[in-house]
Amino acid sequence: MTQPRPNPPELLLLYCRAGFEKECAAEIQNRARALHIEGFCKTSDKSGYVLFSPYDTAQVSTLGEELRFADLIFPRQWVFALPLISQLPVTDRITPLLSAARSLGGPFSDILLETADTNEAKELSVFVRKFSTPFGAAAQAAGLAGGRQSAPRLHIFFLDSSNAYVGLSHPGNASPWPMGIPRLKFPRSAPSRSTLKLEEAFLTFLGPNHKALQPGMRAVDLGAAPGGWTWQLVRRSIRVTAIDNGPMDPALLESGIVEHLRVDGFRYLPPKPVDWLVCDMVEQPARIAALAARWLAGRHCRYAIFNLKLPMKKRYDEVRACLERIAESLDAAEVPFRLRARQLYHDREEITVYAERLGSR
CATH class of the missing domain: 3.40.50.150 (Vaccinia Virus protein VP39)
Known part of the structure; x- marks a missing residue:
């Protein structure tokens, strides 16, 4: 089987708290400009994510090399992504997503299927959970899973069941948690949720x-x-x-x-x-x-x-x-x-x- 030509990421996808998209966008543009990287952000109020597109898409990799995720304030996670994959076939969403993932390399240390952290996305998260099992099996069969711990992680970020971004994050320079969210349990003996x-x-x-x-x-x-x-x-x-x-x-x-x-x-x-x-x-x-x-x-x-x-x-x-x-x-x-x-x-x-x-x- 002929391997597809590598297709480097062109976008930086940043997850953030809903309602703070403008702050997240302003921060990444400011940090990119300090590296002499110009681009534009696409944001939507209360969407829970921001897209930063350098005018020179080859400079996306420079952001990952020159910036430390730990130094950013408003992003919960960042993913170096391919352009949007739209109109996924209802009968076969797996094939185009696997093709995009394969173009990024692999095998990956982890495969994360995610959504924005918004009320609107809660219903979508049910679909994502159900889809994760067959997609994980397909990725395993395609040799895309089970990479070394230091290998990049694959992210599939669903806007809805038909549209998704596919991209990478690198362990050690990204949030370690799915969606950038630590799932902590409130201790009963604590006097307040704070x-x-x-x-x-x-x-x-x-x-x-x-x-x-x-x-x-x-x-x-x-x-x-x-x-x-x-x-x-x-x-x-x-x-x-x-x-x-x-x-x-x-x-x-x-x-x-x-x-x-x-x-x-x-x-x-x-x-x-x-x-x-x-x-x-x-x-x-x-x-x-x-x-x-x-x-x-x-x-x-x-x-x-x-x-x-x-x-x-x-x-x-x-x-x-x-x-x-x-x-x-x-x-x-x-x-x-x-x-x-x-x-x-x-x-x-x-x-x-x-x-x-x-x-x-």
Whole structure:
């Protein structure tokens, strides 16, 4: 059988939170322009995805080589894709999809059949689940499955049952989770669902077994009540000073490693440096950014995770301004640092920021 001529990806497909397509598009265009790559984005409000098309399609590969997915904020996942495959035959969708997949290479380390994360796509996800079994068997028979762990993953992103994008992502430079979404289970003993934000943040920024989360460390949780974020720290045997005028979950206080102080979170500073600052206060993003910068520049903490609640308009501009202010403050204090930000799955109108002081304490 004659193998089809390789057909390199021409588009960058980015999954994002529905309603944040404009921010996702602005970010990828800004990052591409910094690499002297010009192109245009196709977006549709609340679609949950963005398409970036370089004017020179050969430059799609440059984006994957020069950009780190971990440095992007609004995309949940990115896929280097072929042009849309439209009007898939109802009687045989598998053959054209396999042909497109084969043109990308293979065998692949994984095969992911996905949709946008929208209410409209929930019904489509039923079709995708049913289709995954026969397609997986066909891909296995075609020699496209079972590749090495380091091999690219194949993504088939369905817009509906007749239209799909086929593309690749590369392990180590993409989200490890299908659709870019970690499926976390809400722990019954946690006092609020906000606990999932911090759990996802730890997984996203640190991984499952990071040295920054060790028993016996000390943390401050600003705006702690009722204790969703404190719960994540306590379960890792980290001692917490919980700052909030509201009541904390009694079970957390009974743990013996939580101290609750009813003081102003913007005024409080620990009597001696702690390992962690976490903060999920509802406040203007510029104030939270300045607060975090003060803690890090003043060496009051080594690590910090905090949320920035975004305004209704110019959200990407606000994010960039806040991150620049933090970086400028730490540079001025001559504090080496690492700074990352991501709109997590469990975030809503906000992003989560991770900051770390580098070097000796």
